[in-house]
Amino acid sequence: MLIEARKLRKYFRLGKDKQVHAVDDVTLGIADNEVVGLVGESGSGKTTFGKTLIGLYDKTGGQVVFRDRELPQRYQAEDYKRQASEIQMIFQDPYSSLNPRMTIQEIIAEGLLIRDGGSLDSVRDKVVYWLERVGLHGDHLSRYPHEFSGGQRQRVGIARALIVEPKLLVCDEPISALDVSVQAQVVKLLAELKQSLGLAMLFIAHDLSMVRYVSDRMAVMYLGSLVEVGPAESVYFAPRHPYTKMLVSSNPEPDPQHERARKDVILSGEIPSPVNLQPGCRFAGRCPLAEPRCRQETPLLRTVAANHLAACHLL
């Protein structure tokens, strides 16, 4: 494993006796050159997991092991500096994640200059190389972020992350804010970069349909814990957990005949608040199959098929 979270936990205190269980004992590894898709509704804790994994949040419990070395519980300034060469992140909002007062050249070169020193001119060729690598033009160097569309900005974010040649890229919903046709462009670019650079990625998203094109494995998160992990194709085409089934089927297909024949299996209700969670299956309140024991015992991830785990009493 390149990076592994072992029983990683992140709680936020909301005052006396109140805690948000944002990430609860999540164990998940990513191998070299592997893409793991992490999927779930808003509020499921997937972004918090990504940020805790790479030290942007302090850990409440558990460990993160990167190349057989345990990463600190709480990052100091030098830890970020050391890790940043190996782990990079791209963000959901391509508008707020680029400094509007910096040129594209300054944005992309910044990480490299902080690490290696030197001047903007000395890294110019490298910046141009990466701009072109992500499908932009070398003569965009002196432009500002506002001159680009959402999809182009996301490409700038990718170039900025990759210029330091990291081993792991954490992509936090990089396509959610984009048009469908532009999503396909960005997904295709990331898949191509994975192939050619041997990158490993944690790809966070809120629905499975686009993510499966880049993912080797997919993990489904609900209310702070993993409910299903397995090979991307089998999680998508043969989901085991009732929540995953609902998540896959609620996405409308671009096929009118299929949609007219749709039998509505709509997931009722909304994701509950993760404050002071009780024992039992977290999905029990919305699960159409829930039994009394689901409300008492917390189900653990068990093997249900080859390399395929799910946390449900009924499997």
Place this chain on the structure above:
Amino acid sequence: MSSEVVLAVDNLAVEFATWGGSVQAVRDVSFKLHKGTTLAIVGESGCGKSVTVQSLLGLIPMPPGRITAGSARLRGEELLGLGAKALNRYRGKRIGMIFQDAMSALNPTMTIGDQIAETLIVHTGMSAAAARQEVITLLGQVQIPEPERRMRQYPFEFSGGMLQRAMIALSIACQPEVLIADEPTTALDVTIQAQILQLLESLQKSHGLSIILITHDLGVVARMAQEVAVMYAGQIVEQGSVDDIFYRSAHPYTLGLKAAMPGKAAHKAQLQVIPGSPPDLFAPPAGCGFHARCPHVMQLCESNAPPLFGTTHQARCWLHHAAAPVHPLRQQLIASSGS
């Protein structure tokens, strides 16, 4: 399908004056909305789909916006060119609208109940007490639990899905004939999206609503629409029934959009991508707006703008001209127009 036309838009053109020149945001757009059906307007950001519907309701700022041509008639009554006062007889009353971002579309300083009651009082002259009762009924109709308690809450106390429900309640409060839904589910999770789409569909049946649904997601189109208009660079490039658009696509852009959608059937098949990005509407290309990205481009396309070919199923592409080389896309249009 019912043939009763509720809303007819003809040759609509809208432009915006900017420092850089005028942007022709909508060019020669015509469509008809039939009673009790859903018309989906599909396209990428910036293709003019929102401007099209907003201009019908006088929601674009004028200036810099300007409607340069066209007409829009609700049951024969002209909407374009009306002043704010005259328009208020239509908007919110006979035409309801829901927006993508419910949080910014609702007033954060008023309770949900007061905002819906306000609409009822202004448009129907209902008394405050009667309006309050009606609000409870409406919130129940959009399946908000405990309407008596929820109506006294403010928007920040609602989740995204619940806010979208509240906005739907607001938009149908005065029993409109037409509901315009501008990307109503784009900001929502897929599970919540499914709930909202189901709600819209059931309200359409119970209220006889005619819906214009704006979206960039072909999955949502397939789920909801009977009629579809595909927009690109300010123009409708293809329109027809939902089956025409999905199974007999006649425009290269529609084909490209379809191929870029993740489908269920394709087993790890590569996603196809439309190369490039939409043209600059400051200076729309002389010819077809799509020619720079089109895999079937001909010399003619660069300098001559294609008209809409076809009758019930229309496509704005030179491949459908009788003199064009015989192309599979052309068969699509002939097949569906003949049927």
